[in-house]
Amino acid sequence: MVDVTPADAVPPAEVAEMELYHPHSWWTKYVFSQDAKVIAIQYSATATAIGLVALVLSWLMRLQLGFPGTFDFISPEAYYQFITMHGMIMVIYLLTALFLGGFGNYLIPLMVGARDMVFPYVNMLSYWIYLLAVLVLASSFFAPGGPTGAGWTLYPPQAIMTGTPGGQDWGIILMLVSLILFIIGFTMGGLNYVVTVLQARTRGMTLMRLPLTVWGIFTATVMALLAFPALFVACVMMLFDRALGTSFFMPAIVQMGEQLQHGGGSPILFQHLFWFFGHPEVYIVALPAFGIVSDLISTHARKNIFGYRMMVWAIVGIGALSFVVWAHHMYVSGMHPYFGFFFATTTLIIAVPTAIKVYNWVLTLWRGDIHLTVPMLFALAFIVTFVNGGLTGLFLGNVVVDVPLSDTMFVVAHFHMVMGVAPILVIFGAIYHWYPKVTGRMLNEAMGQFHFWVTFLGAYLIFFPMHYIGLMGVPRRYHELTNTTVMTESAHDLNAFISIMAFLVGFAQIVFLFNLIWSIRHGREAGGNPWRATTLEWQTPETPPAHGNFGKELPIVYRWAYDYSVPGAKEDFIPQNMPGSFGTSREPA
């Protein structure tokens, strides 16, 4: 326990009020705001809105899969458009945007003790370009030919050919343009998050005192800045192939009996570029969830996170390793089979730091004082679904086991459990946890309990049995399974059951949205620190925090983020900015 004494060279913590600093009109305060907290809410609201579209699309898919032949309006073209847009929206426009643009913007400055992001104007632009990307994406629903139906992986050559919905219409072009815009917007935000964490931490906030939430978002952002450029060039090249007739990804092709002008390109090159982005993307979504859930568990179990330093190194290690595993998505792609040895080994090595994280979460519960609040329930549910989905990753990562399972419903079940359900449960937990800081009021507990139970159990009942349909050999991305002999009568019944569960889980999300709106006015008053948490965002002079976050003086940090239940201390938590020494705190350093 080292008390940090400000050195003489450090400028005074008090910041003079600057005339230009604060917004002057309603427009600059709420719309074209440069306050990271407002930008966070804008990001979150936009991501939620487009996420609702993805939710409706998933219902439409499940209607078709659960009750084939019943709904004539779901043609094969429409079905492939639904799956493509559902996947892309969920992965990029919802999860990435919400974790980094939403939680990153809100929490980074508050948690590191900064007044705002370091480049507020660029931060504002980031949101508006993101909004433009979402609008371009949404516009493809109204374009001639509709959105692209190439699958969210957009594999060429089919993505830009006539046999695929939107391939020779506007769909694929709008998708590629939207992705390019998204990446530009993200880069503007991402540079902000990274530089803010590195440069704008308050005094005493060493890197090894950062809450794991910040470590997760920070590492994910660094990864995204390195991974998205691969997707960017892939999109630009495919746009050229489609619009200008180049052949980056296009070999000699006969399309419906007609020789195309393309030649010499490599479809598999696109897959390498896509997954060089696509695999880190899994962790771009997972690492913020890892970080956030660590803080939820620690706060609500009133216990320090177990093995903090190991947790930090696991986050960094997973982030680094995730750049050398991409081709495990391509074991049966026709790449050279010897790659399989390398990528299976790296992929299974990643299981070790990931398992350490799981152990440390459950060991944080051990001998804790577990408050079963709604955020805690979601955190527990996250561990269950993440362990389940992570373990099925050991099937798919182990190259030869992947051969029969690849491209089946097993894969769909796996990635939904591990990067769909699990991170989204963390998002819910995080919203129940930080909503009181954002609005000053608690979310309604009864609605929260209903939302939790239906979402957790429903999602588990959707995706657990789905693995077994895949194990039977039932392929994914089939509009129609009635011609498929491995699909038994009883498996069709199981599909119908899964669909009904999907509608129920979707309904629970509407209750959640209602709760979000209802509680703004009717929720119980929260006070500044309703969970009695240690991190800086709970120590702001105002709730919700005003522009500038910390009033006149920035906080000084004296301890790590996990001083819960320190023996001998009066309270069971010691805020990070509390000076002095209490009990027998043993901060790892």
Place this chain on the structure above:
Amino acid sequence: MAIALVLVLVVVGSVLFHFLSPWWWTPIASNWDYIDNTIIITFWITGVVFAAVVLFMAYCVFRFRHREGNQAAYEPENKRLEWWLTIVTAIGVTAMLVPGLFVWNQFVSVPSDATVVEVVGQQWQWSFRLPGKDGKLGTSDTRNVSPENPLGVNASDANGQDDVVIEAADLHLPVGKPVKMLLRSIDVLHDFYVPEFRAKMDMIPGSVTYFWFTPTKTGTFQVLCAELCGQGHPLMNGVVMVDTPEDYLAWLGEQQTFAQLSAPQQVGSAE
């Protein structure tokens, strides 16, 4: 409290579902029961880990739930425990990876006596080509594809003249003989997949990919396309019939060669 009970139920329910539900893989009809065995090993290791972690959580939630006057323990780190867990995990992972890589080595090592069958995918049908008496497939190129030459066989290659061409019809294979499937596409990505054989591989226009297997059971098996290839993807079915050697030879005798198919038109019109 309810959550502790539910966590136990999740484990019990999942295990019961695994053992009692009717949904399991189709009976295998190839030599790749090694793959099935690796899956079983993986199921056991991962199943034990899943049950252990979730049951431990359930116990913690029950035992350490908040009650008036409780205080959590204060233990930031425990190096010994952390290292032990890391080592045990690494052993478990190795126990899955090593047999996996061993079987993968078999999967990518084609036996020298394997006969060659070419599969050609196009939207949305399967065609096949077998080497003729010379045992060699003639060269091919997507640029050669025309209505008269649907597989794009190189007409000037002598090796290709006796190749047996099966356009959009069933493939027959003799039981018990290893076969190397050479996979080719003339338009988009496809994937040749027969669930009973456990093997699959993408087909990429412009490349030739492959896998090998030995059919071990006679019968009729459905070929599925396992790579989204456009709106006709789910309809891209085919049939592989695994025959006894006699039945296979009888079938082979009825097939036409590339030379016969591309012979002057009057032969066909005279009949």
